[in-house]
Amino acid sequence: MPDAPPFPTPLRTGDFDYDLPERLIAQAPARPRDSARLLVVGDGRLEDRGVLDLPAMLDPGDVLVVNDTRVIPARLHGRRGEARVEIMLNRAEGGGLWHALIRNARRLRPGDTVAIEGAEGCVARVVERDGGSALLDFGPDQAALAAALEQAGEVPLPPYIHRDGKPGAEDVADYQTIFAERPGAVAAPTASLHFTDQLLAALDARGIRRATVTLHVGAGTFLPVREDDPRAHHIHQEWCDVSPEAADTINQARAEGRRVVAVGTTALRTTESAAREDGTVAPFRGLTDLYILPGYRFRAVDALVTNFHLPKSTLLMLVSAFAGTRRMRAAYAHAVAQEYRFFSYGDGSLLFRCDQDSPA
Known part of the structure; x- marks a missing residue:
């Protein structure tokens, strides 16, 4: 330094x-x-x-x-119509609400719904957005959200750890x-x-x-x-x-x-x-x-x-x-x-x- x-x-x-x-x-x-x-x-x-x-x-x-x-497997991929967004869950706010960091967040507006890829039936509603972050409502069923995360979520490895494709099973244990x-x-x-x-x-x-x-x-x-x-x-x-x-x-x-x-x-x-x-x-x-x-x-x-x-x-x-x-x-x-x-x-x-x- x-x-x-x-x-x-x-x-x-x-x-x-x-x-x-x-x-x-x-x-x-x-x-x-x-x-x-x-x-x-x-x-x-x-x-x-x-x-x-x-x-x-x-x-x-x-x-x-x-x-x-x-x-938790906090990195999710979603769609609002044809627009794709990447969601990084950040903090649970209770009652199914999550503060999240969003890549391509400019495509989202309050009231929009985002379908989570790879987790059939899992939808998040945009409650509010502030720059590159948003408050998302996944609904009150926490068990359903946990199952969706296990099904579709990715281990959120830091950006300086490089993988060809998604993190593998080894990273799930290592991290x-x-x-x-x-x-x-x-x-x-x-x-x-x-x-x-x-x-x-x-x-x-x-x-x-x-x-x-x-x-x-x-x-x-x-x-x-x-x-x-x-x-x-x-x-x-x-x-x-x-x-x-x-x-x-x-x-x-x-x-x-x-x-x-x-x-x-x-x-x-x-x-x-x-x-x-x-x-x-x-x-x-x-x-x-x-x-x-x-x-x-x-x-x-x-x-x-x-x-x-x-x-x-x-x-x-x-x-x-x-x-x-x-x-x-x-x-x-x-x-x-x-x-x-x-x-x-x-x-x-x-x-x-x-x-x-x-x-x-």
């Missing part, structure tokens, strides 16, 4: 850019999943480790916060985490893709506890930041849930002086959305649009397991806020030089929080 201006001068999206050879964009996960590499980023150090080393990097009593969202329970995400919480039964057993043996939260990842996670000032970027709302049990587990760890380790940026954003000023976490269920940029004061999360993120993305800005802009610049330069694998199917990193007033 280019040199960033001294904190706290205005942020620039270009400060979060870096050069990445295309060959380093992973097109499939490591096999087995827990054989991926892990770059440890701490106080003045970079360590090349492996995902299976994670238990040794944590202390007994630390808590991993994991996201149990389950990816789902070991924690996946609650359907609703249109993108995987990819840090969790590294976890296996073997790794979980090692973490249990080490005395690492787990708290499970939910954030249904929306299609907005793929949207680039196009504005020169990242603060002008709009982040889509996503539904999340922190149960009383999860809040209690996190709060007990904090009271004991243990660390709270978020597995993925989704788990971090969910936890921070529910955090109080004193760092304790309250039960929470609802929408979050928490947008974390350098200068954000983290309240509850001490460490973060995460993959390597796209240039100029909100997630690269988040990890820079967490671990320090200069530190992350060095980490990404090291990862490129050492040919780590990047993005959703790529390698991981373990970041420790930097609480200084400048992006160290």
Whole structure:
């Protein structure tokens, strides 16, 4: 990444850019999943480790916060008359309503109906449209919609993962985490893709506890930041849930002086959305649009397991806020030089929080 201006001068999206050879964009996960590499980023150090080393990097009593969202086959193709549209379901609004991102959305008007290809009888009515997004009504029969998605929907792989034709059966399995329970995400919480039964057993043996939260990842996670000032970027709302049990587990760890380790940026954003000023976490269920940029004061999360993120993305800005802009610049330069694998199917990193007033 280019040199960033001294904190706290205005942020620039270009400060979060870096050069990445295309060959380093992973097109499939490591096999087995827990054989991926892990770059440890701490106080003045970079360590090349492996995902299976994670238990040794944590202390007994630390808590991993994991996201149990389950990816749904959210990409649909439809027709309004002769016009074809691509629908990316983004967020369930209840009662059969879905906020969706639409390719070729200019062909749609409120009141139009769209027939879903490959799912006989499945029709969506356009309730409203706003630019490239729309509110669609699939009707109140949720079981029928779920069946239509299984029949006609596609796994919504990110645009940088290339396939000849539709994603195959292997991707259906690969793009789902070991924690996946609650359907609703249109993108995987990819840090969790590294976890296996073997790794979980090692973490249990080490005395690492787990708290499970939910954030249904929306299609907005793929949207680039196009504005020169990242603060002008709009982040889509996503539904999340922190149960009383999860809040209690996190709060007990904090009271004991243990660390709270978020597995993925989704788990971090969910936890921070529910955090109080004193760092304790309250039960929470609802929408979050928490947008974390350098200068954000983290309240509850001490460490973060995460993959390597796209240039100029909100997630690269988040990890820079967490671990320090200069530190992350060095980490990404090291990862490129050492040919780590990047993005959703790529390698991981373990970041420790930097609480200084400048992006160290």
